[in-house]
Amino acid sequence: MHPVRKKRVITISVILVVLSAAIGLVMYALSQNINLFYSPSQIAAGEAPLNVTIRAGGMVVDGSVKRDSASLDVAFMVTDYKHSVLIEYTGILPDLFREGQGIVAQGKLDERGVLIASEVLAKHDEEYMPPEVTDALEKAKAE
Amino acid sequence: MKKLLFFIPFIAFVALGVVFYQQLGKDTQYMPSALIGKPMPEFKLINMDTDAVVDNTAMPNESYLLNFWATWCPSCSAEHAYLGELAQQGVNIVGVDYKDETPAAKKWLAEKGNPYSLVLLDEMGHFGVDMGITGAPETFVVSAEGTVLYRHQGVVDPEVWQTLKEYMQ
Amino acid sequence: MIMLPEIGHYFLILAMMFALGLAVLPMSGYALRNAILLASAKPLTYVMTALTCASFVILAIAFAQDDFSVLYVSQHSNSLLPVWYKISAVWGGHEGSLLLWITILTLWASWLAVKSDSLPNSTGPVVLSVLGIVATGFLAFILFTSSPFIRLLPDQPMDGVDLNPLLQDIGLIIHPPMLYMGYVGFSVAFAFAIAALITGNLNASWARWARPWTNVSWAFLTLGIALGSWWAYYELGWGGWWFWDPVENASLMPWLAGTALIHSLAVTEKRGVFKSWTVLLAIFTFSLSLLGTFLVRSGVLTSVHAFASDPTRGVFILALLVVIIGSSLFLYALRASQVKSKVSFGVTGRESWLLINNILLTILTLTVLLGTLYPLIFDAFNLGRISVGAPYFNAVFSPIALLLIVFMGIAPLSKWHNTKGALLWRMAWLPALLAIALSALVFTFHEFDAFLWLSFAIALWLVLMCVRDWLDKVITDRQSLWQRACKLPRHYYGMQLAHIGVAVSLIGVIFVSMNSTETIVRMAPGDRVTVADYDFEFLGTRHVEGPNYTADTGVINVFKDGKNIAQMLPQKRLYQARQQMMTEAALNPGFTRDLYISLGERLEDGAWGVRIYVKSFVRWIWLGGLLMMAGGLLAAWDKRYRRKTGD
Numbered sequence: 001m002h003p004v005r006k007k008r009v010i011t012i013s014v015i016l017v018v019l020s021a022a023i024g025l026v027m028y029a030l031s032q033n034i035n036l037f038y039s040p041s042q043i044a045a046g047e048a049p050l051n052v053t054i055r056a057g058g059m060v061v062d063g064s065v066k067r068d069s070a071s072l073d074v075a076f077m078v079t080d081y082k083h084s085v086l087i088e089y090t091g092i093l094p095d096l097f098r099e100g101q102g103i104v105a106q107g108k109l110d111e112r113g114v115l116i117a118s119e120v121l122a123k124h125d126e127e128y129m130p131p132e133v134t135d136a137l138e139k140a141k142a143e
Numbered sequence: 144m145k146k147l148l149f150f151i152p153f154i155a156f157v158a159l160g161v162v163f164y165q166q167l168g169k170d171t172q173y174m175p176s177a178l179i180g181k182p183m184p185e186f187k188l189i190n191m192d193t194d195a196v197v198d199n200t201a202m203p204n205e206s207y208l209l210n211f212w213a214t215w216c217p218s219c220s221a222e223h224a225y226l227g228e229l230a231q232q233g234v235n236i237v238g239v240d241y242k243d244e245t246p247a248a249k250k251w252l253a254e255k256g257n258p259y260s261l262v263l264l265d266e267m268g269h270f271g272v273d274m275g276i277t278g279a280p281e282t283f284v285v286s287a288e289g290t291v292l293y294r295h296q297g298v299v300d301p302e303v304w305q306t307l308k309e310y311m312q
Numbered sequence: 313m314i315m316l317p318e319i320g321h322y323f324l325i326l327a328m329m330f331a332l333g334l335a336v337l338p339m340s341g342y343a344l345r346n347a348i349l350l351a352s353a354k355p356l357t358y359v360m361t362a363l364t365c366a367s368f369v370i371l372a373i374a375f376a377q378d379d380f381s382v383l384y385v386s387q388h389s390n391s392l393l394p395v396w397y398k399i400s401a402v403w404g405g406h407e408g409s410l411l412l413w414i415t416i417l418t419l420w421a422s423w424l425a426v427k428s429d430s431l432p433n434s435t436g437p438v439v440l441s442v443l444g445i446v447a448t449g450f451l452a453f454i455l456f457t458s459s460p461f462i463r464l465l466p467d468q469p470m471d472g473v474d475l476n477p478l479l480q481d482i483g484l485i486i487h488p489p490m491l492y493m494g495y496v497g498f499s500v501a502f503a504f505a506i507a508a509l510i511t512g513n514l515n516a517s518w519a520r521w522a523r524p525w526t527n528v529s530w531a532f533l534t535l536g537i538a539l540g541s542w543w544a545y546y547e548l549g550w551g552g553w554w555f556w557d558p559v560e561n562a563s564l565m566p567w568l569a570g571t572a573l574i575h576s577l578a579v580t581e582k583r584g585v586f587k588s589w590t591v592l593l594a595i596f597t598f599s600l601s602l603l604g605t606f607l608v609r610s611g612v613l614t615s616v617h618a619f620a621s622d623p624t625r626g627v628f629i630l631a632l633l634v635v636i637i638g639s640s641l642f643l644y645a646l647r648a649s650q651v652k653s654k655v656s657f658g659v660t661g662r663e664s665w666l667l668i669n670n671i672l673l674t675i676l677t678l679t680v681l682l683g684t685l686y687p688l689i690f691d692a693f694n695l696g697r698i699s700v701g702a703p704y705f706n707a708v709f710s711p712i713a714l715l716l717i718v719f720m721g722i723a724p725l726s727k728w729h730n731t732k733g734a735l736l737w738r739m740a741w742l743p744a745l746l747a748i749a750l751s752a753l754v755f756t757f758h759e760f761d762a763f764l765w766l767s768f769a770i771a772l773w774l775v776l777m778c779v780r781d782w783l784d785k786v787i788t789d790r791q792s793l794w795q796r797a798c799k800l801p802r803h804y805y806g807m808q809l810a811h812i813g814v815a816v817s818l819i820g821v822i823f824v825s826m827n828s829t830e831t832i833v834r835m836a837p838g839d840r841v842t843v844a845d846y847d848f849e850f851l852g853t854r855h856v857e858g859p860n861y862t863a864d865t866g867v868i869n870v871f872k873d874g875k876n877i878a879q880m881l882p883q884k885r886l887y888q889a890r891q892q893m894m895t896e897a898a899l900n901p902g903f904t905r906d907l908y909i910s911l912g913e914r915l916e917d918g919a920w921g922v923r924i925y926v927k928s929f930v931r932w933i934w935l936g937g938l939l940m941m942a943g944g945l946l947a948a949w950d951k952r953y954r955r956k957t958g959d
Contacts, residue, residue: 007657007658007659010659011659011664011667014668014671015671018668018671018672018675019671019675022675022679022708022712025707025708025711025712026679026682026708028707029703029704029707029708030683030686030700030704032703032704032707033700033701033703033704033707034686034690034698034699034700034701034704035698035699035700035701036698037698037699053701055699067915069915069916070834071834072832072833072834072912072921091832091912091921092832092910092912092913092921092923093912093913095549095892095893095894095895096892096893106699106701
């Protein structure tokens, strides 16, 4: 083969090999690691698979948060106002977690239909407005 | 042929742009109300003007807007003027003062005008929870029979009113 | 005095006019061969910069003076906020961040204008004009959708809502400006590339001019990302240093592409090859910077860091992206196809090694891009709502990055055009052997893990190869070691420093993942718990009043071998204006380990949920980032860039 052409063949084949290896890796990792999002209604309707990592989100139901007194186990309900799902979690909840707030939990559904969460996320919203009246805004509205 | 190769980045970018555009309008947070088509939950709240306890029977006998507002909520002051306009056009609006302090609320209405035919005080936010609201302002369309027809989260403006109006009839 | 915000707004309008002038006049001057129009570029740039800086200062004054009649100030500040946070609150929200963005863009443009005398006649004005186009677009975006100067009149609030407590932190004072310096700095390389396409001068010279600018922006971006990671580590209270969150990915992608660009520019300048590829990479890098802004600001992606989204803004940014990136890529498609690289190179030449670098870095960028956008694409085809978790990124990123680092050891000692196999072997066998042996030695003290062992060996290999290369260059018969070492150019030391920085970060990452202990326990006053070699004794909490918050401070004594080595004071703060809870972690930093304690929730009987970590070498991750930054700056400082460019 002509040396220039030979070089080009080598270059292109190296690119192709690396690229296809990378694509294979990406496909494999994607098939393993995407987490579908289900609403409480979908979970109640039995659409969500068991024992697969999924995400579920909704509003934390007022009065539903129950803590174990001896450990860091906590259970609470989230709702989309049609159905609710029970979530169990062991660990420390994020600062922004509170009743009536929107949260997203990642975890696996067990046979009881309870989501065993490995992670609970609350949003750090930049324009979050707490319903509680604050000193500052009391002054503002007095104007 | 080789020239076409140089257009690949451009074409890939255009395709990506189309996907972005489709995604833009979508509200990733929207949660429809479960109450649509169902009677409004029962309540017992205080009427701000009379200090009397009222319940569902006190609600208007025509279709009306149920507006959750509060003095701590900046968006509520943004929609207030427009609610006033609607009230002048003869729209019946019932206000629910949500998780608020009564003196402040009275002062606010005295200053900004009162578009509401009736103001209910939901200091603890229990009625808000029953209605499934997540914040203020939120506005529901309720029929004369007391059925919840539509829910809107956020500010009511002329554009939103076009939608609400259809449900009012 | 009361008029200041209006003046600021007016200055922004004027700045847009000047930016528009800068976009149009020099460009038409180039088309018409009119020297006067071309000469207008520099004054227009200076005036535009002065105007944006002035309006930035005016906004800062509005914050400093608690002018809550300005909507943006009332939403992001509070009279109780300490003054430093008032100033940094200028870029605490959407509108102010964009103002910072545009201010930095104009500052870069002015710096370029000062330096542009060494460029050939028409290049400088055309480059500035391209920056003028970008500035016009962003100023229009600010003015039409996101002005920070909108007033709340007549009923202005007495006090503001306060800055998000998460952002009340030293790390967040400096993180965004550094990040933007990087993002926006890539616009200079972009402008050079576009100017080269417009003027048709696609020879190696544009690469030479763009190199120092790219290095400096890359250094800033590196620092910005490192600061962001450091901030997330101590401020978010869960001790992680990287979360593969869309907002983080948005900053990582331009960094990866920028790293590829730095290397590709070197090849194009020195050897005149990869010309059209380098141009594409310059466009790609800046496009990713813009895309980051779009993703963060338009709300198309949900993220834990999600910012308030507004579809109107989204449409505007998308339109801006389409105009800027779309037209650049279209121009590229038309012009770059005419370029031919004449110089050929051997399979073992340095060109090939750097080509591998570029391929791998581009693949890394694309995999991050794909992982970030996959939820969007999935949703666009109505397949459901998904999230792509950190395991995807770890699984894909780590092996490719490690492969890249293996080649990082080889490329610096290869020769242009062709490298003899014997030379490579002579240089590499000892470092390779040492790396494998040393790594094995470390793992005799630790549970064996093949992947971590390999990663550690690769990190050592990189360090040893850097040292080997340096020794090879300084040991000669004729001169003393010291003389020789001083003679090596700065760009060489810059490269070495940056490469060693990568190894240092990698070592940090490996040790954190292999030798960290994490415990989440319930602790009542008087409880003791042992984590790694340390004993932690919880004494209880005390109440503390801060300037704009109240807090419970946990008091924890730390013992090692029975000796009290530290008292750590993690806090749970309640910020009053927003009624928002914040965890303030307590850190006991060290060169080889960090102790990290954060308070969880208050439980019954004065007990608390407490998170305790002992993290090995975590500081090395950011130390590596600092080394990389220093390397980038040192390389940009090289003497040869300061010569007049005549050759």
